[in-house]
Amino acid sequence: GAVVSQHPSRVICKSGTSVKIECRSLDFQATTMFWYRQFPKQSLMLMATSNEGSKATYEQGVEKDKFLINHASLTLSTLTVTSAHPEDSSFYICSATSRNNEQFFGPGTRLTVL
């Protein structure tokens, strides 16, 4: 099956700093990638849709200036959490859509903001 990787798997940062998370489709091209956030013991909440070569589409309530998404190539999307605060601590998961519209999920990135 298709493989999606995320880097880093874990990151701890100080409040006020910015953190970049990478999502890569390793063996297929993905024109669309999705970013999700998952708080402890909760389900996945869609944050935004990342479209290659165009601006991301954000879900209601998600600040686009705080969560910067860049989808510069068909295999890479990045999520930058700007001026991170402790409430941004969460498990961030990306997925990439294959040609037959099947979504493959990355292993997730655990962000802890001190």
Place this chain on the structure above:
Amino acid sequence: TQLLEQSPQFLSIQEGENLTVYCNSSSVFSSLQWYRQEPGEGPVLLVTVVTGGEVKKLKRLTFQFGDARKDSSLHITAAQPGDTGLYLCAGVHSYNTDKLIFGTGTRLQVFP
């Protein structure tokens, strides 16, 4: 607004028992998927159902899509400790085929 409600939220059972997890919505979905997620990992796809009334079996797991494509169920026969995890349903709306909306999740614990 959570469009997909799962029940139960939590389930603790003994090995060998059977269980059913429900995924309900007032919205119609063009397809619905079931995932299992383990702590600290991304969700792993178990099955996709696309036709109303469809039933799919995956070893001890039986998945059903409602006739009206608004609900689904996952039945596990003779649960094993390895079935422990967070089970998530996720649907693709008929009118917006690129977004996957996740259910509220069911956390299953199977004790030996």
